[in-house]
Amino acid sequence: MDATSPLPLRKQRDYRLLWGARTISITGSEVSKLAVPLTAVTLLTASPAEMGLLTAAASVPALLFGLQSGAIADRLTRHRPLMIACELVSCAAAATVPLAWVFGVLTVPWLIVVALVIGTAGVIFKSANFPYVAAVVDPSQRTEAMAGFHASYSVASVGGPGLAGLLVQTLTAPFAVLAEALSFLVSALLLRSIRTPEHNEPTRSTGMWHDIVEGLRTSLTHPTLRALLGAGVTINFFAMAYTAVYMLYMVNTLGIPKGVIGFLTALSGLGGLLGAWLTSRLSKRYGENRVLLVSVLFFPLEILAVGLLSGPLWTKLTLLALTGFMTGVIVVAFATCMGAITLRDTPTALRGRVNATMTFAVQGVLALGGLSGGLLAELLGLRPVILICAAGVALSTLWIWLSPLRPTRPNSVHPHHPDPTPVPDPLTHLIESKRHTVL
Missing domain, CATH: 1.20.1250.20 (MFS general substrate transporter like domains)
Structure with missing residues (x-):
């Protein structure tokens, strides 16, 4: 191998941490896709209109905050702290579901708010994650890195639903959401362990609208x-x-x-x-x-x-x-x-x-x-x-x-x-x- 050639991605510690963080987080989200609607339907007797709002809540943040999040990401010197913060916010939001159920205060509007918070954090995370890949991965390996991230989605789509069914059956739907909370927490810890320094030159902003x-x-x-x-x-x-x-x-x-x-x-x-x-x-x-x-x-x-x-x-x-x-x-x-x-x-x-x-x-x-x-x-x-x-x-x-x-x-x-x-x-x-x- 040429002395200047980067190590294979599988041997790069920081890429493995970044890939692991995304895979674990996405798998937790797959569990939530089953557990949250089941909680609303079976335990909270949600109406069709409420289910529609709950379903829409997952995509609304992308429409409301998607463009602004990109402008924010380009203003940052370091993207990783924002990504960690997004995962911790999502962890806290997901953890409120089983807690609210235990204390008898869980409602469909509560689930909708949780979905909005996690969705918003996810939109901001993705905006910061895209340029952050360039800091961790050598330009010659970015396609391979992108393929690895898409493999994460495939792994989650295969294993996530089965894991969700098992957790719902053994823990009940509200407590299965804990898996999502834990996945966000583990993701944040893995991201925190990455050592690659960022050398991002923040964009000088002339106003949010102009940036967008x-x-x-x-x-x-x-x-x-x-x-x-x-x-x-x-x-x-x-x-x-x-x-x-x-x-x-x-x-x-x-x-x-x-x-x-x-x-x-x-x-x-x-x-x-x-x-x-x-x-x-x-x-x-x-x-x-x-x-x-x-x-x-x-x-x-x-x-x-x-x-x-x-x-x-x-x-x-x-x-x-x-x-x-x-x-x-x-x-x-x-x-x-x-x-x-x-x-x-x-x-x-x-x-x-x-x-x-x-x-x-x-x-x-x-x-x-x-x-x-x-x-x-x-x-x-x-x-x-x-x-x-x-x-x-x-x-x-x-x-x-x-x-x-x-x-x-x-x-x-x-x-x-x-x-x-x-x-x-x-x-x-x-x-x-x-x-x-x-x-």
């Missing part, structure tokens, strides 16, 4: 970032429209047993693990741009297959298992390269705001996509909506393939040096649920 607008302008007018943003919004809108009708279609139209649906979801999570492994290796050989160009082509495959399915049950299950596993691979490959390219092509001073803008857009469109899918199903039926969603997701290919991410001439990118030098200040160019969502 600068992040928006960069995301919308930088050719590569605009393509990634457009593709992410397109994929998430149609993927969430698909998710809105997925369960009804699987059960009522295809006749898939309810218990098998969970197994198919777990297969997608396993595919994500393979996707993380493949992406880190393929990107070294071919570059993030080419991996992204190829992966986006396969995004509509599972949705199209689901929309065209017919025949005996075993045929349906076989095809669903294969396409679901493949989708897990593709989603992680696309999301990993999208994150790595965003980090690569965004000027250091704007990383927090650009990431916040991306997150705001691709997460904010989820609610609109879900609503549109449900309404279209009422008008057109389930299968037509599935096919429309497949066609809609396919539109993301245009964003990527008509962008600078596509090589303009043969061999313009050397296999061993896969990506061009990061674009400088983008102002000189006139200035990331369901498993299909990319961020």
Whole structure:
């Protein structure tokens, strides 16, 4: 190995701590996704309206504070203290659920407030975490690091629901939320143990609104970032429209047993693990741009297959298992390269705001996509909506393939040096649920 080459990530203590912190925290959140609604339904007899508010509370903070959190992150000299504080606040909020239950004061509004607090802390954490990765990981290893973080989500999606069911059964739903509180605490302790110093040059602020607008302008007018943003919004809108009708279609139209649906979801999570492994290796050989160009082509495959399915049950299950596993691979490959390219092509001073803008857009469109899918199903039926969603997701290919991410001439990118030098200040160019969502 070259003397100047960084150690493999698996041998880097601080990366292992950062990866471990995210994996533990995400797994705890997966437990909470089951435990909190069960608490509301079985113990607090929540109404449908209250359940709707509780569900919405998880995504509202991204819409209310997403852009501001990015501006705050870019003003910081050090990101890790803010990340630790966010985890400790989330720990305290989650811990109030079993305590309130013990003292007989737990209510649905209490759960909604807890969800809002944890959601807000999570939004701020993510805005600080994105630029912090650049401090811990060498530029040549960022794609591999991103793949590792996406593998965490796949691990959590496979093991989290099973762990949640076990904890709910043995401890009851309110006390199962303690697992989330403990996961946030362990995450904070692991982050506290990281030794890598930060050398971030904080951005000089000219006001919150101006900072936010600068992040928006960069995301919308930088050719590569605009393509990634457009593709992410397109994929998430149609993927969430698909998710809105997925369960009804699987059960009522295809006749898939309810218990098998969970197994198919777990297969997608396993595919994500393979996707993380493949992406880190393929990107070294071919570059993030080419991996992204190829992966986006396969995004509509599972949705199209689901929309065209017919025949005996075993045929349906076989095809669903294969396409679901493949989708897990593709989603992680696309999301990993999208994150790595965003980090690569965004000027250091704007990383927090650009990431916040991306997150705001691709997460904010989820609610609109879900609503549109449900309404279209009422008008057109389930299968037509599935096919429309497949066609809609396919539109993301245009964003990527008509962008600078596509090589303009043969061999313009050397296999061993896969990506061009990061674009400088983008102002000189006139200035990331369901498993299909990319961020």
